[in-house]
Amino acid sequence: MTSRIALGVEYCGTAFRGWQSQAHGTTVQDALESAVREIAGQPVGVTCAGRTDAGVHASQQVVHFDAPAARPLTAWVRGVNSHLPDGVAVRWAQPVGDEFHARFSARGRRYRYLLLNRPQRPGLWQGRVGWFHGPLDLAAMQDACGRLLGEHDFSAFRAAECQAKSPVKTMTDAAVRQCGVMFIFDFAASAFLHHMVRNLVGTLVQIGKGAQPPAWVDELLQMRDRRLAAPTFSPDGLYFRGPVYEPHWGLPDPADDFLDGMLT
Template sequence: MRIALGVEYFGSRFRGWQSQAGGGTVQDALEKALATIAGQPVATLCAGRTDAGVHATQQVVHFDAPVERPLTAWVRGVNTQLPDGVAVRWAQSVSDEFHARFSARGRRYRYLLLNRPQRPGLWQGRMGWFHGTLDLAAMQDACGRLLGEHDFSAFRAAECQAKSPIKTMQRADVRQFGDLFVFDFEATAFLHHMVRNLVGTLVYVGKGAQPASWVDALFEMKDRKLAAPTFSPDGLYFRGPVYEPHWGLPDPADDFLDAVLR
């Protein structure tokens, strides 16, 4: 039986999603908890790997359950075995054709940026920070230039393993709530460090170091070294994959970040 899970986590406590030698990742913690409930090893596959320090409001994973358990066991039971900072939100049976990664038709990210002279205290690790003045209109102009199909080589980490840098950006916008800037991105897929590199570039535009048209030039030059530095992972949230309705999974946009910003 194939099971899909919705998982949230505070990335600052982990070494990223993907299992690695020495442990300390979200996948390591989740698979250990699942194995305790199943009584044997369980391998998981996720919708989108996240780096160290990056959070998730709804990571979606799937696994083939080696034993039959009620869905509540895969939620409440697993949560009793997980460390602080990660929790399963829901579990659902899915057909064997479902794949957390390959069934997704899009992915969503949000970046929270605190913009004030003082660094964050209460929100340390949960928001990025920039101390200087930012021009919202200039950043919105730059966001509009990101929409559509582009070669995102200028926003791609050197170690990125994606076969192609060409992606389709379906949403790119920024809003302001007092000292908080909220960046939203949705695309068919994302390259390694792509969102953090985009935020860094938008901040350069916002502080007046570059015009909004710089985005167009970066697309043409396709050179990562010419774009802005990679921004901090602290404010980055993976808001989940987007699936076709027939899979019947919860909407990835239904998370606490939406409630807070309404």
């Protein structure tokens, strides 16, 4: 008799070609399914809350799978971790009802983008932050962020290969703050389009450097043309902070991650 298990997973995306399984086998999903198979004793497919691209990180990805045999929760954490490569780790495991679905049960998702703002490129933070060399106007970017809130057609920030049925999403949080030489962008929405956050950050940087006014965001939302917005920004500084679920699922708060304990 199978039982459904949810896992909280964190990973550094630098060494992986994204989340979704591919023939070459160097994705987060491939690594996780291989490790879970070692504990389950047979192949097990895992489903994630939100797929990430190559180079994108996650502080709390949530996945679910149907375990073919009973195992203690510690086996799904420490046991699975013992078979995972560097850069990816299970943080917690919890049984859930069969009706739980990591993707479809989520009522929202959250991302953070870390942008190093100094003349020199990153060394210590290489692969884990985006970078812009020139000065940025925090107030202008904050003004622009406020214009993103609410329900909009985000076609101007949608990748050409995006497979979402609709470009209309509801942005519940769009904010930027500065901590020394680091700018921290936070976004939360009902769902996100492919490359949406990276395209938003690219646009906000254009505004921050003075190339466009904050009202440019209003124009882009109205025009709905990807060609008019800024180029897609680097994946290096993008972190998936996890899905948001209804409390009755009893899963750990996606805000409970190391990103909240740093750069405050």
